[in-house]
Amino acid sequence: MSPIGAIKGNWRVLLLGAFLVFAVVALFIPGGIVADDGLASDSVDSGPTNLEFGLGLEGGTRIRVPVAGMTAEDIDTGAVSDDGTVDQERLDGVESTLQSELDLDQADVSVDVQDDGTVTAEVFNDNVSQSEFAAALQTADVDATEDDIRDGVTQSTRDNMIRTIQTKINAAGLSGGTAYESTTVSGDHYIVVEVPNMDADELRTILSERGQVEVVAYYPNENGTQTNETVLRGDDIVDVDPPEQQGEESYAVPVLVSDEAAPGFQQQMNDLGFTSEGIGDCGLRTGDGGVDFDHDGQRYCLLTVVDGEVVDAHSMGNSHGLASSMREGSWENDPTFQMGAPSQQQAQSLSVNLRAGSLRAPLDFSEEQVYSIEPGHADQFKQYSLLIGLLSVLTVSGVVYARYTDTRVALPMIVTAIAEVVILLGFAALIRMPLDLSHVAGFIAVVGTGVDDLVIIADEVMDEGDVSSERVFQSRFRKAFWVIGAAAATTVVALSPLAVLSLGDLRGFAIITILGVFIGVLITRPAYGDILRRLLTDH
Amino acid sequence: MGYFDVPEIDYTRYSNRQLAAVPLAVLAVALLVLSGAFLAYGTPVPLGMDFAGGTELTVQTTTAEGNIGAAFDEQPESVTGTGTENQYIVQFSSTDSQALSDQAEGNLEQDGSAEVVQSVSSTSASFGQNSQQTAMLGLVIAFVGMSAIAFLLFRTFVPSIAIVISAFSDLVIPLAFMRLAGIPLSLGTVAGLLMLIGYSVDSDILLNNHVLRRSGDFYESTHRAMRTGVTMTVTSMVAMLVMGVSAYVFGISLLASIGIILFVGLAADLLNTYMLNLSLLRWYKFEGVRS
Numbered sequence: 031m032s033p034i035g036a037i038k039g040n041w042r043v044l045l046l047g048a049f050l051v052f053a054v055v056a057l058f059i060p061g062g063i064v065a066d067d068g069l070a071s072d073s074v075d076s077g078p079t080n081l082e083f084g085l086g087l088e089g090g091t092r093i094r095v096p097v098a099g100m101t102a103e104d105i106d107t108g109a110v111s112d113d114g115t116v117d118q119e120r121l122d123g124v125e126s127t128l129q130s131e132l133d134l135d136q137a138d139v140s141v142d143v144q145d146d147g148t149v150t151a152e153v154f155n156d157n158v159s160q161s162e163f164a165a166a167l168q169t170a171d172v173d174a175t176e177d178d179i180r181d182g183v184t185q186s187t188r189d190n191m192i193r194t195i196q197t198k199i200n201a202a203g204l205s206g207g208t209a210y211e212s213t214t215v216s217g218d219h220y221i222v223v224e225v226p227n228m229d230a231d232e233l234r235t236i237l238s239e240r241g242q243v244e245v246v247a248y249y250p251n252e253n254g255t256q257t258n259e260t261v262l263r264g265d266d267i268v269d270v271d272p273p274e275q276q277g278e279e280s281y282a283v284p285v286l287v288s289d290e291a292a293p294g295f296q297q298q299m300n301d302l303g304f305t306s307e308g309i310g311d312c313g314l315r316t317g318d319g320g321v322d323f324d325h326d327g328q329r330y331c332l333l334t335v336v337d338g339e340v341v342d343a344h345s346m347g348n349s350h351g352l353a354s355s356m357r358e359g360s361w362e363n364d365p366t367f368q369m370g371a372p373s374q375q376q377a378q379s380l381s382v383n384l385r386a387g388s389l390r391a392p393l394d395f396s397e398e399q400v401y402s403i404e405p406g407h408a409d410q411f412k413q414y415s416l417l418i419g420l421l422s423v424l425t426v427s428g429v430v431y432a433r434y435t436d437t438r439v440a441l442p443m444i445v446t447a448i449a450e451v452v453i454l455l456g457f458a459a460l461i462r463m464p465l466d467l468s469h470v471a472g473f474i475a476v477v478g479t480g481v482d483d484l485v486i487i488a489d490e491v492m493d494e495g496d497v498s499s500e501r502v503f504q505s506r507f508r509k510a511f512w513v514i515g516a517a518a519a520t521t522v523v524a525l526s527p528l529a530v531l532s533l534g535d536l537r538g539f540a541i542i543t544i545l546g547v548f549i550g551v552l553i554t555r556p557a558y559g560d561i562l563r564r565l566l567t568d569h
Numbered sequence: 570m571g572y573f574d575v576p577e578i579d580y581t582r583y584s585n586r587q588l589a590a591v592p593l594a595v596l597a598v599a600l601l602v603l604s605g606a607f608l609a610y611g612t613p614v615p616l617g618m619d620f621a622g623g624t625e626l627t628v629q630t631t632t633a634e635g636n637i638g639a640a641f642d643e644q645p646e647s648v649t650g651t652g653t654e655n656q657y658i659v660q661f662s663s664t665d666s667q668a669l670s671d672q673a674e675g676n677l678e679q680d681g682s683a684e685v686v687q688s689v690s691s692t693s694a695s696f697g698q699n700s701q702q703t704a705m706l707g708l709v710i711a712f713v714g715m716s717a718i719a720f721l722l723f724r725t726f727v728p729s730i731a732i733v734i735s736a737f738s739d740l741v742i743p744l745a746f747m748r749l750a751g752i753p754l755s756l757g758t759v760a761g762l763l764m765l766i767g768y769s770v771d772s773d774i775l776l777n778n779h780v781l782r783r784s785g786d787f788y789e790s791t792h793r794a795m796r797t798g799v800t801m802t803v804t805s806m807v808a809m810l811v812m813g814v815s816a817y818v819f820g821i822s823l824l825a826s827i828g829i830i831l832f833v834g835l836a837a838d839l840l841n842t843y844m845l846n847l848s849l850l851r852w853y854k855f856e857g858v859r860s
Contacts, residue, residue, distance in 0.1 A: 520771070
C-alpha cells in the first residue's frame with residue numbers, strides 16, 4: 031500500500047490519533063496550546079495538568095443574590111424634551127422629593143435618564159412599599175400609580191453593580207473571582223459572585239458593605255455649636271493612590287478630586303474656617319485608633335465616613351501647604367489631598383471603596399443562594415470523583431469484556447471510550463473550562479453513551495458471521511451509524527435545555543455530555559469502526 | 570459467547586395484550602403513587618433543598634452523631650454521616666446559613682485542625698421556586714424535543730408513539746420510585762431524568778430500526794435488536810449503579826442521585842422497550858399495516 035493509500039485508508043484512526051495528541055498536549059504541557067492569559071496563571075501551576083477546577087473542586091464561595099429595590103419605568107417627569115435635552119434640575123428635584131417623602135438616604139433613590147431617553151426612578155430600599163413609592167412620585171408631580179412600579183432594579187443599575195463588585199473582589203487581592211448576572215425563566219435577575227478560597231462570611235461582608243465614602247466637615251457654626259456637613263462624596267473623587275503609612279496608627283489614602291468638585295470644596299473649606307483658625311485643630315483621635323466626639327471648645331475636623339460610620343478624623347494640615355494653597359485659591363489647579371484612616375486594613379478598604387465606587391443598591395441577602403466549600407473538602411471531592419470515574423470505567427470494561435470475551439473487540443472498545451474522555455478533558459483544559467462535580471457526572475455519562483454506541487457498531491458489524499469483504503463492512507457500518515446518529519440526536523435534544531437554562535450547577539453536566547456526543551459521533555466512533563474492520567477483515 | 574448472553578425470549582407464546590399489560594400495570598401503579606402523593610403532600614415527589622429552600626452543612630466534628638442536632642437552635646431535618654470519618658451532612662429547613670454556620674462553629678467540637686464547617690449550601694425558598702419552574706420547563710422541552718425527533722426518524726404514527734409512551738413511562742417510574750424510597754428531587758435527580766430521556770430511547774430506536782427498516786423475520790430482528798440493546802442498557806445500568814453507590818459512600822450527593830435515578834430508569838426502560846414498545850410494534854407490523 032502506498033503511503034497516500036495508507037493515509038486514505040486509515041484517516042479516521044489517524045484523525046483520532048491527532049486529536050488524542052492534541053488533547054494530551056493541551057492537558058499536560060505547561061502553558062498548553064494557548065499561552066497563559068495571566069488571569070489564570072496562579073491556578074495553573076497548582077496541579078500536574080492544565081485542567082482548571084471550579085468552586086466545587088477547588089474551594090471557595092458562590093453567592094447568588096437579587097438586588098433590593100423597585101423601579102418605576104418610563105415615568106413622565108417632563109424633564110426630557112422632544113429634542114432630547116434633559117432638564118437635570120427637574121430630575122434632581124424629583125429625586126430630592128422622593129428622598130424626603132420616603133425618608134431615605136440620598137444613595138437609596140435614583141432618578142435617571144436611560145439610554146432610550148425615558149426616565150426611570152428607582153428606590154433601593156425594601157422597607158418602602160410600592161404604594162408609598164407611587165404616592166411619593168405623585169407628590170413630585172409625576173403621574174404614576176402602583177401599577178407602574180415593579181420589583182427589581184434597572185439593567186444599568188445591575189451592570190453598574192457588577193462592575194463595582196468585580197473591582198471590589200479583585201482589589202481584595204483574590205484572583206479568579208468573578209461577578210456576573212443570571213436571569214431565571216420567570217425573568218428574575220440575580221447577581222452571582224464567585225470567589226475561590228474565601229468563606230461565605232467574608233464574601234457576605236464584602237458584598238453587604240455599600241462602600242459609600244463621604245468627607246464630612248465637623249466645625250462650629252456661628253452660634254458656636256458643632257455642626258456636620260458633607261463636603262465631598264465618593265463620586266467627587268476621580269483617582270486613588272495606594273495607601274501610605276504616615277506615622278504610628280496613621281495611614282493616608284492620597285486622592286484626586288474631580289475638576290467639577292474641587293472649586294466648591296476649596297470654597298467651603300475657606301468659608302467654614304478650615305484654612306484659617308481651624309488649621310491643625312482637630313484632636314478627636316483617641317489612642318487606640320477611634321474617634322471621640324466628647325470634647326471641650328471648638329474643633330475643626332474632616333471626618334472620613336464610610337457607610338455612615340466615622341472612620342477617622344483629621345484636621346486640615348499645612349505641612350504640604352494644603353491650607354495656604356486653598357486660601358490662595360490655587361489648590362483647585364492640582365486638587366489632591368489625603369484621606370485618613372487609623373489602620374492599614376481600614377486604609378486598604380477605604381482605597382477599595384473609593385476605587386470601586388459605592389454599590390448602587392444593597393443586595394437582598396434574605397433571598398440568597400449560597401454555596402461554600404473549604405479547599406480541603408473540595409480536594410477530597412476531587413480525589414473521590416477521580417476514583418468514582420475510574421471505578422465506572424473499570425466496571426464498563428468488565429461488563430464489555432464479559433459480554434464479548436473477544437479481546438479484539440472489547441479492548442479497542444474500552445480504549446476508544448477512554449480516548450473520548452481524554453479528548454474531552456483536553457478540550458476542557460484548552461478552553462479553560464472550570465470543572466465541577468457536574469462535569470464529572472458528564473464525563474461518566476460520556477463513557478456510558480460512548481460504550482453503548484460502540485456496542486451497536488460491534489454487534490452490527492459482526493452480525494451474521496465474519497466480515498468477508500470491505501464492501502460488506504461498509505454497508506453494515508453505515509447501518510449502525512444511522513442508529514448512533516439517531517440516539518445522539520435525542521441525547522443532544524434532551525440535554526440542550528440544561529445547557530441553555532441556568533439551573534444551578536447543571537450546565538456543566540449538559541455541556542460536557544453534549545460535547546462528548548459530538549466528539550464521539552464525529553471522531554472516536556468512526557475510528558473504532560476502522561479499527562474493528564482491520565482486526566476482523568485481515569484474517 | 571460471553572460470560573453473559575442475552576436470553577432469547579419466545580415472544581410467540583404471549584399475546585400483545587399480555588405483553589403490554591405488565592409495563593402498563595407498573596405505569597398505572599407509578600401514576601397512582603404520584604397522584605396520591607400529590608393529593609396528600611402537595612407535590613408528587615418530595616422536594617429537596619434545591620427546590621424547597623433550606624440549608625445543608627457539611628461538618629467535620631468529633632461531637633457524637635446523636636448530639637449534633639443539639640448544637641443548633643433549630644432541629645435539623647436530618648444528620649447523615651459521609652464516607653469520611655467524623656464528617657456529617659446536616660440539613661435544615663431554615664435558610665439562615667450564616668446563623669447556622671456560626672452555631673456549628675460555636676457548639677461543635679473541632680476535629681483536629683480541620684474547620685468545623687466544611688461546606689455550606691443554602692437556597693432561599695423563592696429561589697427554589699424559580700428553580701422548580703426552570704426544571705419543569707427543561708423537562709418539558711427535552712421531552713417534546715425527543716418526541717419530535719422520534720416522529721422525524723420513523724415518520725409513522727405507531728412506532729413513533731410507542732417510543733414516546735415508553736419514554737414517558739421511563740420517567741414516571743423512577744419518579745414514583747423516588748417518592749417510595751424518599752429520595753428528594755434535587756438538581757442531580759433532574760439531571761438524571763433529563764439524561765434518561767436521551768438515554769432510554771436509544772434502545773427503542775434500535776428496536777424500531779431493526780424491525781421496521783431491515784428485511785427479515787420479526788422475531789429474528791427483535792432478537793438481534795435485543796442482543797445489542799440489552800447489552801447497552803445493562804452496561805449503562807452497572808456503570809450507573811457503581812457511580813451511584815460509590816458517590817453515596819463518599820457523600821457526593823449530586824453524583825449519587827444521578828446514578829441511582831439512571832439505574833432505576835434504565836431498569837424501567839428494559840421493561841418498557843421489550844414489552845410495551847415491542848407489543849405495539851408487533852401489533853403494527855402484523856395488524857396495523859394492513860388496516
